[in-house]
Amino acid sequence: MLAESSYKVKAQMQDIETLEKKGKGQHGANREYAQVMRELEYLKKELFKLKLDVASVLEEKSRAEKEIEASTSKMITCTRKEEVLRKEIDEANEEQVLAELARIEALKEFEDIRVQREREKEEFLSKLETTRKKLKEAKEEINESKELEMKLAITVSDVDILQNQLNLVKEMEKRVQGDESVKLLEGSLRKDDESGDSIELLTIKEELEAAKKELALTRDESFQFMAAMDVIRNELRHVTKETARLKKNDSAVQNLNSKLLRKDDESGDSTELQTIKEELEAAKKELALTRDESFQFMAAMDVIRNELRHVTKETARLKKNDSSVQNLNSKLLRTKTKLEAACAAEEKARSLVISLSHSLENLKTETDEAKKEKELITQDIITTKAEIQKTEIEIDMNEEKLQGVMKELEEAKTTEALALEKLKTLSETTMKERALTEKHSSKITISKFEYEYLTNHAAAAEELADKKVAAAEAWIEALKASEREILLETKIVQRELKERMLKEEREVYVKEKTVGRRVSSEEFDRTRKRDKSSSKNLQIGVSRKSIKSNGSMTPSKRAKFQKAASPATRHVSPFTLKKRKKVIPNLAKLFSGKKNTITTEF
Template sequence: MWIKWDQACCVVLSSSKPCQAGYDRPGSATLVHIYQHLTILQTNKYFQVPRFFFSFKRFRLGATHFSLVVKMEAAMDEGSGRSGSVRATMSIFGESISGRKADKNSGFVSAQENLSSEIKQLAQSGMDKLNERKASVDKERAGAESELSRARAMAKELERQIEQTKAKATSQRSELQAMWAARTRRKGADAPGAHAQAERDALRYAEVLQELDRAKKELLKLRLEVRSSAEAKAKAESDIVASACSIQSSLRAADEMKRRMEEANEEHVLVELARIEAERERREIDAQRGAEGERFARDIEAARARIKALQKEVSRAREMEAKLAVTNADVEVLQAEMELVRAMEKNQVKKDDAAEATARKNREEAHDKALLQASEAELDAAKKELETIKAGSFQFMTSMDRTRTEIMRVAEEINRLKAQEKKSDTQVQQLNGKLLKAKARLEVVTAADERSKAIVSNLTAALQQLKAETEVANKEEDLTKLEKRCVMAEAENVSAEIATTEQRIRQSVKELEAAKLSEAAAMKKLKHAVESTMPGRVSSAPRKSGTITISRFEYEYLSGRAALVRVVADKKLAAAQAWVQALKVGEKEVAARAEAAEREVREIEARAAQAASEAEKTADEKKALEQELYDLNATAERDGLQCAYPRRRSSRVSTTSRRSKARRSSVSAGVRNPRSPSFTIKRKKKVMPNLLKLIRDKRGSKSTN
């Protein structure tokens, strides 16, 4: 195995097994390992992989040899234009899938890629939700365990108090029995004086018996509460175990889904590789067909050009033959003319001179010889040209025969390629069928997973809403109690202020009454003084005038005192009126506050009732969702899917056998049930008043004793 890093990233997996000569050495790695390597390369932070390019090369290998080289073009850096490529070839079991048309399955493959990415995202989100839910349930179970531990401590304390009460009751009963026996023995001796003491003892004994009956009733109530708390604890533990089983089954279903997704991804990669190989071979075959067609077209054009040239040569040979025939005819005519000329010359020899006849004869013979030689040369040239034309026609016939054989061979090759294409189409159809089956199975599993996730999310949402509403109701109740306390404190303060103001008013009224009494006494004294001084003044005054003369000091004193008394009276009256108005305003404000407090109490009670009804509704909805979840599990089991959830009966029965172990174990091994905190709080609300009542009764009995 060798790895080379350059501008491109090349990964070649090879083995030491021999293969046939003339071919590359194959690799002996599994497709899953290559897929994992590609996934690692794709998720590396130094690689930004926009797409994969898969290319394959056929090998003539055995059944156990195959190799895979994956070509990956990825951007090394966004700023710099570096790219990495990984080239590899694949041939599985010595077979190669032939070319097929890419238009048939391109849309399907793109949809499958989108589906696989969506399934991965859904699976990842589902795993994240499960982990979050597991963490929240762990926290809730920790809180529930703390509540259970507190409830156990409270139960132990109650048991201890019950034992103390039992011991005290038995001791009191034994003392009473001993006292009663002693008194019955002394009854004969002290009969007349002990009757009242016996009645008192009987009354005390009756009171003690009543107290003992009350203690028995409280003990019975405490036992019932302890039993109910134990049942609630067992129910909470069973719910915790059931939720743990459901979470474990959900995790198993998620793991199964993950495994199936990985298998589907592997099958998808195989189909994609086969498709790319088939497309590459189809392109090669198309290119080969185009090249052969072009070559055959060029050969046919060349043959046609040769045929045209040969036809031209044949027509020219025919023209030459016609010319040769005309020349032969001319030669024959010339020979006939020469014979005629000779005959005429023989006839004219006698008439002409011998010299002239011989000279003329020589000239004519030379001329005839020249013409004959020229015609013979032309005839030889025409014969040679005719022979060359015949040889070219023979060559053309042989080339036509070769062309016919080549055309027949091309037709056979085309038929063979068509048969091979049909075979590859059948293989592709089989692969498409398998892929469709896998897709249908994956869709069924994803639908079941989505339904289970929706149900789980609804359950968690309902549980969280119930918790939030419970917390809000508790907070509102606390706020209501606090407001009620504040209102009561304010009412007490106002009542205290009213009491103080009333006391002040009473004191002021008393002071006014005392002032009035003193003023009346002063007036009486003044009247008495006036009555005592009037006769003297009247006797001293002249009789005719109707006026009495007084001193300036008396006049100023009387006028100033009256004005001062009037001013003081006006001030006291204004202060009393203002105080009465303030009291009225305070009473109105207190009444308004009391009405507002009552209104808020009524609203809070209405909201608490509404929250209780909503809690009941959410509990009913939760039960309905659980029933739907179990129905979904039943349907999934009927369909043969492995998304198992625990059944109710089996979980309840199995939890009883594991209850003792869960009580003794100190380490939490499962997922916690979120319903236990509210239930234990409810138990607390029920147990604490009874405990206070028991302590109060004990204190009352001690005080009476």
Template sequence: MSKMYPRDDVVFRDPTSIQKQQGFSAFWKIFLSQQKESNARAMAFKSELSHPSSNDVEQILRNVDDIKQQICTLKLDMASASVQRQKAQIQIQLSNSEYKSYSEYSEGLRREIEATIVEKEFVDLARIESENEIKRIKASHETDAANFIESMEKVKSRTIQLREEIKAGETLQKKLGITASELNALHHEMEFVRLMEKNNLKTRYVKDEQEVADLSSLQSSKVELDAAKKELSWLKQEGFGIMDVMDVTRKELSHIAKEKENCRREVKEYESRVELLEAKLHEAMSMMESASAAETRADAIVASLSVALRQLHSDIGAARREAELVREETKAVRSQTEMTKLRTSESLEERLGAAMEALKNAKASEAMALEELQQVTESTMTERAISSLWSDTITISKSEYYYLIKQGKAATEVAEKKVTAALAWKEVFEAKEKGGREERWAIAAVDQEIRGIDHVTPRSWHNTKLAIAMPRRSLHVSGISGRINGQISSLSLLKKQPSLKSIAPRLTLDSKKKGKVMEKVVSFLNGHRSCRNIKASA
């Protein structure tokens, strides 16, 4: 019998795992194409940034934001790639566990097949022994039947002989009865003759001849009587012998009947044993049929398992190859990301230096403008305070009015640009915060400079006496980094009424509200990216 055992190089294939692996390979292709595009954009941006201009700061910041977004997308793609790799490893582990379970199941089936084969061999041996025993029982039954038939024929022949002898004895008994009756008749005649002789003594002489004849007849009758007696005794002896023979035949007939009953019992026992052996033979045949069916099922299962194990082996090989490809691709992606990080960090350092210089220049120009403004405001405040002592109205020129409006707009624009630049630098340095200690120092320096710019407070524009003289109206100016929202309505009123009537107007800085504005700026620089504009409330 040909046996099929499972091979060790057989693998089961899961269609869902194949689809996942195909989707993962397609995702990697898309990811590599996006990475190549981002690298090309970074190189082009670096070439553009090799000769930056002072008027292109906003475009640089936008490009920095794009680069940061691309880096974030690359990081997300790397994270998704690592997740996909972990999923592939989990699939490989699951396929390995399935392979182990199928191999164990195939081993169990192989053992069951071997056990069924051994049981089949035992059943074959039992069947052969039962067939031999059935043949031997049939042969013994045939010999016993032949012996019984012979003994029955002998008994029949003996009974026939005994019946014939019994019939002959009955005829002899009848003959003996007839002879006995004749002898009795002769005896009665002799007695009658003797009586006649005693009574007829006188007539004896007359009848001598007759007596002689009677005597001769009597002697002959005596002789016949003796012969009859002898024959009767012989017949009696023969009758006794016949009776003995009949007793022997009766005993033999009873013995034959007993033997017949024993033979019937043995025949019944043989028939019951034959029925038991036939039942055992039927059971053995059914066991053989079930074993053959189980063997066919086991062969089919082993064939399917072998195919499944081959598929599993092929899937494991493909998964390992794909895992190797994924590892190589991840290594390449990591190297490329490191290169892009280095390039972006170098370009960011260069742009940071340029931005720092621009900030220093802007800070110096703003300080000069603040000093000039402070001097002008102090002179105008003193003049207006002196004039307010003698009159209730203060007049300002259109140039001052338009100058105030223009300076407010310029201050708002500069503040917005500074806030956006600070937020961009903050995001860049937060992304690069893990790069090293130097970048953190640069971020701290930028934060300190921005705080220094925002915390530049002008001198006291009035003394206590002038403050007491101007209690009615005040024009509140926010910090450089805030917006001028509360002054738009007042400026529109100024446009309609160029001559403002007040007792003593003053121009002051609300230090408390400016402190709140600076706290908001610091919170922006520390990570609150959602708030883009800082408003100063009047």
């Protein structure tokens, strides 16, 4: 509207100016001048009205802009508040999620602990039953040992009686020195008494040694029981720590609840806060359930503690009985342990001798098999060497042929160059003559012979160049095919060698594990060094042969050769490098010669 009004005002002003100019030029037309002046006044009034309208419009525009700015500021503040609220809600949701995750983890841990406690209960009860049975057996053995002690006391009394009788006999011998018959009778009596006493003593010692063994076993079991008790105590400490962690989570949830209540007071009733409250109430319910479960778990732990106290009392009583038995049987255990150690040493020595003999036989058989495999590998290597030598000879022959062909091409090039020079000289002379003779003419006359020679020579040169290019490409493709075949053969041989080496290393590793427990450290180290040296020699031989086989490749496939070969084939021999250097410049000369011939002919 403003643009249209301004445009109209400008048009009217232009009309007024034209009218004023006409009025000044025509002094006689007073009537027209009066009309024009009236129209001017009318237009001025309209201009004033338009200005008023423009001012009102500008005021309204400024008001609208101010309102827009105020609304934008309000929108920005509202968006900021929304972002703050969203962040707080997200934080609350994250805290709630963390609390739920902690609760889930606590429940899982609680279930795991409960299952472990049940298992430990069952194991503990079974151990208690076994210990009770062993205690009964120990009591029975103690009773038997008491009976044996009674028998020993009887035998000791019998020995004392016999000694008294011997003393009496000695006194009688002093009195009667000449009676040989009496002496013989006394000697026989002594031998009989000593033999009988020694047999009884041996039997008593054996019985006492058996009782000592059983007592030692009961001691070991009691020590194991004490270790299990220590493990249970450690688990109880872990449970107390977990309960403390659950209490901390509860306090964190309460803090979240207080924060949300504050937000509720500040922001008023909103749907999002109500949902958060509902979720918090659900979390509280779940925490209450976890508390109830923890209290149940604590009650179960109290029951376990009471059972443990009962078990400790029984163990103390068993220790008292064990101390009394130990005091009685300490002397007998010493002799018994010595005899058992000697018997065990003899049995171990026999088992070691038998196992060593079996292991030596197995090693001999395995070494024979390894030797046979090595012979087969050497034969394969020899065959691969022969094949590689054949391929190298073929490559040398092909290179010689290439060199002969290159020489022929060079000779042909020289002859062509001479002919071209002659043609150039002839053409220059003819051009000079023609330029002298035909300066004013726009056309150049050429003889039929020259025209036919130039056209035919260009076609023949193109055909020759195409034939040379096709021959070189076919030759390169043949070389690539032969190289691919050689690469495939070398890869197959290398894979077979690697598989065999891996099998040998695995077998040696298994042998070392089985023999390492029985054979001494020095013999083990020697065998391992021998196996390693043989495997290293084989790997070095394979790497050298793979280098020779892969060294005769063309330079166009050099990157593929490095990828296909093993990591040991990086040190290429200088002979093969020289061959490659020979092939590269020859091919470069060939293609450069072709380009030169084509350019010179055209």
